[in-house]
Amino acid sequence: MEKKFSGGVLFLDRSDINTDEIIPAKYLTENSKEALGPHLLEDLKLEGFQAEHAIKGKKIIITRENFGCGSSREHAPWALEVNEIRLVIAANFARIFKQNMFNCGLLAVELPESEIERLFSEFYGKGVFIETDFNHSVFKITADGKQREIAFTISDFDRALVETGGWVEYADKKY
Amino acid sequence: MGQTIAEKIFKSHRVDNPSEDRWVISLDAVLCHEITTPLAISDLMERGKDRVFDPAKIKVVIDHVSPAKDSKTALQGKILREWTQRHQIHDFFDIGRNGVCHALFPEKGFVRPGYAVIMGDSHTCTLGAFGAFAAGVGTTDLEVGILKGVCAFHYPRTIKINISGKRPPGVYAKDIILSVIGKIGVNGATDKVIEFHGPTVDQMSMEERMTLCNMAIEAGGTSGICLPDQTTADYLWPFIKKEYASRQAALEAFQALSSDADAAYDAVIEHDISTLEPMVTTGYRPDHVNPVSAMPKTPVDQVYIGSCTNGRIEDLRVAAQVLKGQKINAGVRGIVSPATPAVYRNALKEGLIEIFMESGFCVTNPTCGACLGMSNGVLASGEVCASTTNRNFFGRMGKGGMVHLVSPATAAATAIAGYITTE
Ligand code: SF4
Numbered sequence: 248m249e250k251k252f253s254g255g256v257l258f259l260d261r262s263d264i265n266t267d268e269i270i271p272a273k274y275l276t277e278n279s280k281e282a283l284g285p286h287l288l289e290d291l292k293l294e295g296f297q298a299e300h301a302i303k304g305k306k307i308i309i310t311r312e313n314f315g316c317g318s319s320r321e322h323a324p325w326a327l328e329v330n331e332i333r334l335v336i337a338a339n340f341a342r343i344f345k346q347n348m349f350n351c352g353l354l355a356v357e358l359p360e361s362e363i364e365r366l367f368s369e370f371y372g373k374g375v376f377i378e379t380d381f382n383h384s385v386f387k388i389t390a391d392g393k394q395r396e397i398a399f400t401i402s403d404f405d406r407a408l409v410e411t412g413g414w415v416e417y418a419d420k421k422y
Numbered sequence: 423m424g425q426t427i428a429e430k431i432f433k434s435h436r437v438d439n440p441s442e443d444r445w446v447i448s449l450d451a452v453l454c455h456e457i458t459t460p461l462a463i464s465d466l467m468e469r470g471k472d473r474v475f476d477p478a479k480i481k482v483v484i485d486h487v488s489p490a491k492d493s494k495t496a497l498q499g500k501i502l503r504e505w506t507q508r509h510q511i512h513d514f515f516d517i518g519r520n521g522v523c524h525a526l527f528p529e530k531g532f533v534r535p536g537y538a539v540i541m542g543d544s545h546t547c548t549l550g551a552f553g554a555f556a557a558g559v560g561t562t563d564l565e566v567g568i569l570k571g572v573c574a575f576h577y578p579r580t581i582k583i584n585i586s587g588k589r590p591p592g593v594y595a596k597d598i599i600l601s602v603i604g605k606i607g608v609n610g611a612t613d614k615v616i617e618f619h620g621p622t623v624d625q626m627s628m629e630e631r632m633t634l635c636n637m638a639i640e641a642g643g644t645s646g647i648c649l650p651d652q653t654t655a656d657y658l659w660p661f662i663k664k665e666y667a668s669r670q671a672a673l674e675a676f677q678a679l680s681s682d683a684d685a686a687y688d689a690v691i692e693h694d695i696s697t698l699e700p701m702v703t704t705g706y707r708p709d710h711v712n713p714v715s716a717m718p719k720t721p722v723d724q725v726y727i728g729s730c731t732n733g734r735i736e737d738l739r740v741a742a743q744v745l746k747g748q749k750i751n752a753g754v755r756g757i758v759s760p761a762t763p764a765v766y767r768n769a770l771k772e773g774l775i776e777i778f779m780e781s782g783f784c785v786t787n788p789t790c791g792a793c794l795g796m797s798n799g800v801l802a803s804g805e806v807c808a809s810t811t812n813r814n815f816f817g818r819m820g821k822g823g824m825v826h827l828v829s830p831a832t833a834a835a836t837a838i839a840g841y842i843t844t845e
Contacts (some may be wrong), residue, residue, distance in 0.1 A: 263609070272794045275794075292816050313608065319542060347561075378723075415569070
């Protein structure tokens with residue numbers, strides 16, 4: 248469980264990154280999740296951003312506000328997942344995107360804006376690694392030999408979804 | 423303390439509270455289209471759960487790319503077709519009977535006041551125009567909706583927007599909703615319901631209310647809702663006349679479901695439209711809006727009239743009125759897509775199609791197509807389109823293309839002038 252949500256960090260220094268930027272609509276005709284892989288963040292509007300180079304080896308995204316706004320496409324979390332990005336940390340998320348993440352058994356964690364700001368100012372541009380202790384709700388952040396811990400909260404329901412591997416299994420058992 | 427309509431719907435549909443603020447509610451309708459449903463179907467099959475909770479409550483359409491444009495989109499249609507046959511889902515709208523989902527399903531009477539509805543499509547909020555809680559969801563939520571007829575939400579918190587003031591001529595529902603989004607921002611209603619109130623809304627037709635609610639998601643809203651009234655009851659009457667003794671009886675039943683006068687709102691926003699002008703988006707976010715009059719002269723390559731926002735008969739009437747007896751600019755590709763077969767037929771009968779064709783517009787079949795850059799009018803990089811749709815994201819109508827969102831009246835005037843204008 249821990250390993251799944253740990254790894255190198257990709258910082259996306261912008262708010263309102265929409266699902267068209269995460270995965271462009273033209274790939275919605277794909278009938279498999281794997282086919283989305285190479286197109287993650289292909290249309291992201293961010294100065295100097297080159298998707299292929301930036302994503303390589305990263306398992307976690309840290310970004311600002313309203314991440315995943317726009318279309319309801321679950322292709323967005325899938326495109327992240329097939330690139331092994333299973334955790335997104337942001338100041339807040341668009342509702343559908345956040346729900347989609349947990350429904351797939353992935354993690355979308357909100358931290359206070361001041362904390363996000365601090366992460367950007369302390370760690371942006373550095374090789375950052377996060378180890379997630381899911382059971383104790385703590386991120387251990389390492390960069391430049393420095394280490395810091397940040398506690399996070401998610402609801403019991405979201406936690407249960409991650410633990411059962413998503414909403415389909417959860418709902419089919421319970422309802 | 424009174425309750426909002428969304429709170430009443432949640433209470434009457436409650437199944438479970440898996441955690442404090444989370445509500446699992448039962449669904450009256452689960453709507454499906456060919457972009458987000460096939461992957462839900464194949465996932466259910468992989469899990470050995472190829473079942474549906476109630477075939478009569480599942481409504482299905484092929485609308486996003488129709489006719490299929492390549493073998494991938496053809497496969498998406500095929501998966502839906504076989505699935506509806508396998509599970510005896512009778513309300514399935516295939517080519518010839520299909521139209522843009524959020525325009526077609528209300529036309530068929532599938533949405534009622536007090537309903538809880540989901541669809542794997544963000545603009546499902548359109549259906550809130552009927553006093554329903556209608557929310558767009560992702561594929562997994564859709565999958566569970568299909569399988570179990572339930573969906574999980576946060577308890578609904580509601581923003582009330584009071585729209586008032588005499589509507590200036592040339593200002594349409596689209597301009598009003600663009601101005602609302604400009605005011606509250608793309609994140610202004612995230613995870614909240616927007617209730618549209620006020621004399622302006624009371625006077626609107628169901629079509630206009632749908633335009634209003636359609637773009638609630640552009641402010642992050644879960645559902646846009648208009649409270650059911652006489653207009654709602656009149657629109658639905660052909661579908662409900664066997665259920666109620668009279669229109670008055672239907673209206674009374676609907677009003678009992680409606681928000682109480684003393685309901686609690688997260689915020690109440692007053693929005694006076696008496697000095698509002700026709701609006702246009704100028705950036706890549708739907709809250710980047712300005713009056714058309716304040717915009718520098720912006721030439722366009724394409725004008726698109728259609729979609730779940732503005733592809734209904736009233737929209738086509740307004741555009742045709744502007745186009746009548748005029749030719750569109752030689753540098754502009756004009757494309758109109760009536761949102762449903764009924765809209766198309768009525769437009770034919772009323773002579774609107776003739777006006778569009780005479781002016782130089784291309785009339786396509788009902789489909790989403792160009793709205794999401796899939797078919798029937800995709801932009802080339804660097805091209806500019808004035809469009810009656812709802813999203814101006816970078817690349818939305820084609821990679822590298824720019825979209826300016828406008829009303830059908832502004833779209834038509836723009837097609838004639840060749841640049842964005844209301845005249
Ligand atoms: S018309 Fe456009 S916004 Fe509406 S459902 Fe189709 S693709 Fe979505």
